[in-house]
Amino acid sequence: MSENTKKDNQRGGDGGGFGGNLGKPVQKAKDFKGTLMRLLAYLRPEKFKFILVFIFAILSTVFSIVGPKILGKATTKLFEGIMAKTQLRALIPQEAMLTPLATNPYTATGTVVGSLAKVKAAISQIINFNGGNIDYPYIERIILLLIILYLISALFSYIQQFIMAGVAQKTVYGLRTEVEDKLSRLPLKFFDSRTHGEILSRVTNDVDNIATTLQQSLTQLITSIATIIGVVVMMLSISPLLTLVVILTLPMYVIVTTFIAKKSQRYFAAQQKEIGALNGHVEEMYTGHKIVKAFGHEQDSIEEFNAINRRLYNSGWKAQFISGMIMPLMRFISNLGYVIVSMVGGILAAKGKISIGDIQAFIQYSSQFTQPIVQTANIANVIQSTVASAERVFELLDEVEEVADAPNAKVLQSPRGEVKFENVDFSYKAGEPLISNMNIDVKQGHTIAIVGPTGAGKSTLVNLLMRFYEIDAGTISIDGVNINDIKRGELRNMFGMVLQDTWLFNGTIMENIAYGKEGVSEEDVMQAARAAHAHHFIKTLPDGYDTLLNEEASNISQGQKQLLTIARAIIANPAIMILDEATSSVDSRTEVYIQKAMAELMQNRTSFVIAHRLSTIRDAELILVMDKGSIIEMGSHYELLSQKGFYADLYNSQFTGANLDN
Template identity: 65%
Template sequence: MSKETHSQRSGGPQRPGGPGGGGFGFRGGMMPVQKAKDFKGTLKRLVSYLKPHKFQLLAVLITAIISTIFSIVSPKIMGKATTRLFEGLMMKLRGVPGAKIDFDYIGNIILLLIGLYILSAIFAYIQQYIMAGVAQKTVYHLRKEVEEKLNRLPLKYFDARTHGEILSRAVNDVDNISTTLQQSLTQLITSVVTIIGIIVMMLTISPLMTLIVVVTLPLSFAATAGIAKKSQKFFKGQQKALGELNGHVEEMYTGHKVVKVFGREKKSIEKFDEINETLYQTGWKAQFVSGMIMPLMSFVSNIGYVLVSVAGGILVTKRAIEIGDIQAFIQYARQFSQPITQTAMIANVIQSTIASAERVFEILDEIEEVPEAENAKMILSPKGEVIFDHVSFGYNENEPLIEDMNIEVKPGQRVAIVGPTGAGKTTLINLLMRFYEIQNGRILIDSVDIRDLKREHLRSMFGMVLQDTWLFNSTIRDNIGYGKEGAGEDEIIAASEAAFADHFIRTLPEGYDTILNEEASNISQGQKQLLTIARAILADPAILILDEATSSVDTRTEVQIQKAMDRLMKGRTSFIIAHRLSTIRDADLILVMNHGTVIEKGNHTELLEKGGFYAELYNSQFAGGNAMAG
């Protein structure tokens, strides 16, 4: 979830706190709210997304006003029925000849009220219906922009951020905007119209009693603001402790076996108890302090209720107002604090929403990949010749990683790239596939600069089998077929057989229709690797990239896969990132890298004879060292 959690949004008015005024739950409003760095600028930009729907928004405003007006005038009309009932009753008690209660008049009032409430409900429905369409269309376009933007961003953007952060911005923050547009915006319009309408109606009844109600409000808000400020630090502490507790529990469960092996159960429980105690202390303080708001608001509003009742009684005795007006005024007083408090809460929600919008706009403002060449070239029958011509590159401009690299790979050659962790092996592959742009020099495939090719066309020439397998939540057939669009059943089975995966697939209960779960944990790591190899075989690429493709399988399976790889690599240019040097003895060319530079070139025999860096690494591995791990 994003940091600006959705716990702020409590919805609408809560249970009235007392006879004199509406209470309003402040639980959501007191949770820590993330604020935007540039509130005005972000709000203006967010509003620009609503401009295409200005006529629908105008219709929302009009229907909200009409719905609220019908709702507001109802107590005043109901007061007339009360007055007529009271007058008829008093005349009967006084013994006035022919006195009776005018039930026809009261009945007509009731019918009128039913009609008004129905009309109010209809216009409220129309308002919500239109706003739902506006909100969903706006967020649809925003989501589409974010999706398209993410597809245009370079790999370095994703490397510099966690998947969780990107997902939070693309999903949770956009969802936060959607909810606010659909719910809080209409609530805000309704609340503002209700506040204005109630003040007007109360003034028409009695300016004096209106003044009493307005005077009691600052007392209520001052008390509420003081408690809210005090409870903020407790809520922050609660959120912090909750985060620590979740992190600890997740860590202990994911590393359950390690905890058991090292006998750290007691220490783990002690740490849990410590964090849980902190959560308990901050939690009950936060709830206790925030819980004081409702009784306090009830107390203040009840004082207002008493004052209004006394003043109303005096005015009735002086025949300044009618008794039905007192009833109507008390209803207005009960309703008055609700929209005000609701508006204050929505202000918090809007702050959170603008912060979410700012995070989404940060994605939309990110620097995109270098644009594609206008007159892009095509390599129709790639041979697989690869040349690095004076290539220089650094993840940071001031910290070069690769300087003046020159490599020439002939079509069909097997090229192994070796070196310690951080030597630049993976970087070389990223540059080749144009995940990152080089600062100087050229990379040529079949004498064509890769910057003159469309990225999609360039990457279609490559097939990859990585150490970290990537499979999605679907059938085994779909996962293998992902390597080639429109692949037939025979092609998928042939690729599986070539990768020695067909046998284990057929032993599964559903065979090729077996659905892999989200983590693909219902098959072994070795079997996952076999599926990715089958997918690469099906793709039939011109250039292969193998990143220690056999590291996750047993020795017997490794021998089988190696045979399949030999068949697959035959006649194709292959780049093999190797950690275990035993797997690359037959490579045509071995590039030994260190600190971003190719320090040695040659085949296995030549490099051993040189007695240099490669020979030292090779001998250390077979002497029990692990210099190449990582």
């Protein structure tokens, strides 16, 4: 399973029901306060904008919060108008509306006059009460005011999001640049001691996590806290007694969320573990599906997948179900508070101590009270995870860098390629020496072959020569100049490398070959391809040199990829060539052509050849036989065979099947 997948899986298991991040395991920083202060220091150049974001977030919240209070006034006015109409109907005498006129005109006239007098008196009372009608202009003004307030709130929210997006992206842009610069200054041992997935996770996942939190969670946290404070203030302004009722429900929220979070955490942990196992199994099976089919293990693979899938199902539904209970229980507690508020508010309204509109506004505030609390709890978890991510990024930024170039570092204008190791000691770990007292004197144009068993120190020798690692003692010099006195970039430009593991980037064949040297022409590229015996196969491709290689260059064979890397090294025209089992991925016929091309190219050029196939190094001027970090034999091919030592046994084992147990 790739390390990328492992890291992503460890961050997986999202989707904790309606409760958001509540109930999920949270990655915590070792030094939360110190890391947080260091992260906030990156916001210091943008502090003016950040203050604006803070102000606009509060203003947006304030304009949004006052809405229910103003709407309550409209409700009260509407209620008073409706009650006035009801009382109007109750006070108008029924006989004025229902009693028919008497047949006697005099009697009828008297009745009408009396009824009209009563109606006039009733209407006078209603007018004194509330004007006898609903005040629609007042309500329209309230609605217009609310629309303006909510528009202003939305505008402030847009502005603060716009500013914060710029602040977040600019901050993270600087952080990414700093990380990239740091990676270019780190020694090779840093990359050798860590998996690619771990480094990529810090550069991408952790930095993206910081960006998301700065852009979204930080403003949400400000808004949520402002909402909680504003809602409490507005509720207190309406009724301290009802506010006390709402606040008394808070312990119930805390108890519920704490209890469920503890229950669900172990299921989320199990879910993350099983997701990692499932993804790893799928990746391994599909990466090596040919081997699985060749050995007939398809059924075993399916059974293992089903077993992991069942465990994932069991832990997954428990995690989702239990965490999903948080919001329903919170709604239950909220509704319970709503019932109590309605009952107490109704009693207060009946006694004339609170208006109907204020009750309606208070109910809105009480329903708004729980949401920012849940958001704050979720954001607190997100910030903890973000600080942990920042800590991982800062650990990378604090890594020990390569030894800086000397102030008076030299540049060799026309290097000849004479290399000398004098009394060189080196160890990867203190107290465990790998190379001891190594002495080599390589003349210009010589080919030096390095052979030996795995772990003997062959590649280490090349890494020391290019200053990927610093030696513990002794000196390494090129053309009589200590490599520590040469600019590191200039030193590495002297070398051309062809490694066993090919590396080609996503681009055309022309671009990949030209990568070896800036400013080369197409003819130079084709000439290098001819020298590497790659020109023929390139011309057979549909697009020739313009053939686009995909991400893993899987649209050409492994041998063809190796030919391209050889052409890339040829076009660089270096003073010193390093070949690390360069012909291991090509067939015997192609190998012969490459050997001839290399023989011509290595004339008057110092070459270090790391080889396992000893047939490829017979013509080397000097062969170094290494074992356990030391040179145990040295000489030409025939000299070493005549010694009948380690090299002779190694050579004969490849051609005669000799036993090396002794």
